[in-house]
Structures are given as structure tokens and as C-alpha cells.
Amino acid sequence: DAGVIQSPRHEVTEMGQEVTLRCKPISGHNSLFWYRQTMMRGLELLIYFNNNVPIDDSGMPEDRFSAKMPNASFSTLKIQPSEPRDSAVYFCASTVDSSMNTEAFFGQGTRLTVV
Amino acid sequence: AQKVTQAQTEISVVEKEDVTLDCVYETRDTTYYLFWYKQPPSGELVFLIRRNSFDEQNEISGRYSWNFQKSTSSFNFTITASQVVDSAVYFCALSGRTTDSWGKFQFGAGTQVVVTP
Numbered sequence: 130d131a132g133v134i135q136s137p138r139h140e141v142t143e144m145g146q147e148v149t150l151r152c153k154p155i156s157g158h159n160s161l162f163w164y165r166q167t168m169m170r171g172l173e174l175l176i177y178f179n180n181n182v183p184i185d186d187s188g189m190p191e192d193r194f195s196a197k198m199p200n201a202s203f204s205t206l207k208i209q210p211s212e213p214r215d216s217a218v219y220f221c222a223s224t225v226d227s228s229m230n231t232e233a234f235f236g237q238g239t240r241l242t243v244v
Numbered sequence: 245a246q247k248v249t250q251a252q253t254e255i256s257v258v259e260k261e262d263v264t265l266d267c268v269y270e271t272r273d274t275t276y277y278l279f280w281y282k283q284p285p286s287g288e289l290v291f292l293i294r295r296n297s298f299d300e301q302n303e304i305s306g307r308y309s310w311n312f313q314k315s316t317s318s319f320n321f322t323i324t325a326s327q328v329v330d331s332a333v334y335f336c337a338l339s340g341r342t343t344d345s346w347g348k349f350q351f352g353a354g355t356q357v358v359v360t361p
Contacts, residue, residue, distance in 0.1 A: 235289035240287075
């Protein structure tokens with residue numbers, strides 16, 4: 130299995146620009162999570178989907194952040210407009226089914242730098 | 245609300261020493277799941293173990309062992325005879341079964357383990 134695939138691995142953008150992070154979950158996994166990791170706040174859950182439906186987006190910091198999952202094999206996290214404080218590593222993870230509390234498998238992350 | 249506390253920020257050991265990482269959790273759920281993940285310097289998060297709240301048996305996997313004690317809400321992790329390759333940040337996580345906690349992984353702050361030759 131290829132694992133969770135995230136792109137790009139690194140992104141450097143200027144403040145105010147739109148940024149789109151992409152994720153392909155493991156085939157057959159029904160739940161997908163977006164996490165953000167910073168030194169100050171650690172690993173924070175932003176949003177998670179079950180069967181392509183957003184279940185909980187209470188962790189999304191503000192309206193500048195949006196996430197979609199148009200099908201079972203693809204999800205995006207968009208930041209528009211980006212700000213320097215959005216600089217972090219963004220992880221996507223998938224699990225067989227969140228209702229079963231199975232372990233989540235993480236992608237390699239996207240390191241975002243907003244200058 | 246769920247909470248995971250990893251009080252140790254960093255642990256430094258010399259190769260071949262044992263190292264124990266503490267994890268204390270809080271939850272109102274009667275059924276919940278605990279996890280350990282490893283984040284090596286390369287940055288990815290690697291799943292190590294999953295344990296449900298009804299299974300208090302300790303587990304050993306090679307040089308890794310886990311001690312789950314429900315009475316003290318702890319799920320500690322020991323690396324025996326540490327090696328340089330064990331240098332990483334280790335995260336404890338909790339996932340519950342109530343509406344508020346369902347499917348969410350609450351991570352601790354992580355413990356940095358540094359193993360020197």
C-alpha cells in the first residue's frame with residue numbers, strides 16, 4: 130500500500146496568497162483527518178471527514194481555512210488569504226473508520242512557510 | 245473533555261540505557277483507545293501501538309513495552325536497551341466514543357528522546 134500521500138512536501142508563499150494542500154488517503158479508509166503541528170500548540174486537529182462528509186470542523190482556526198473531500202480518494206485544505214502565523218506542518222491522516230477508533234496513518238506532512 | 249499529558253519534555257540517555265515515557269490521560273468516556281506514535285527527525289508520524297480501555301494487559305514488542313494502568317489513568321512506554329535510531333519525539337494519543345470525542349485523536353505534547361552513542 131502506498132500510504133497517505135500529501136503534496137506538496139514544502140510550500141513557501143507570500144502573505145495574502147492562496148495555498149492549497151492536497152491529500153490522498155489510503156485506499157479503503159473511510160475517515161480522513163487534517164492536523165496542524167506547531168512548536169507552540171503541538172498537534173491540533175483541524176477537521177475530520179467520515180465517508181467524505183465533514184464531521185467536525187471545530188478546530189479550523191478561522192474562515193480563511195476551508196477543507197473539502199470531493200471523493201473517497203482526495204481531500205484539500207485551502208488557506209485564503211494566508212498569513213505568517215499559518216506557518217506550520219500540516220498533516221493528513223486516514224483511518225479505516227473513525228467510529229471504530231482504529232489507528233490513524235499519517236502522511237509525511239506539508240511544511241508551509243508564509244513570508 | 246479529553247486531555248493527554250506528557251510531562252516529560254525531553255529525555256536524554258546514553259545508548260543501551262532504558263527509557264520510560266510517561267503518559268497520563270483524562271476522559272469521561274468509559275470506552276476509549278490509547279495510542280503511541282513516533283516522530284523521527286524526518287518528520288513523519290509512525291504508529292506504534294493501539295490499546296482499548298478494556299485491555300489492561302501489558303504488551304511487549306521487541307525492545308518496546310507498554311504499561312497500561314487504568315487505576316492511575318496512565319499508559320507508559322518503555323524502550324529497553326535504547327539505540328541511536330530511537331531518537332525521536334514520541335506522542336501519546338487518546339480517542340473516545342462519545343459524541344464530543346468520537347473519532348478524534350487528542351495528542352499529548354510529545355516527549356523528545358535523545359539517545360547518544
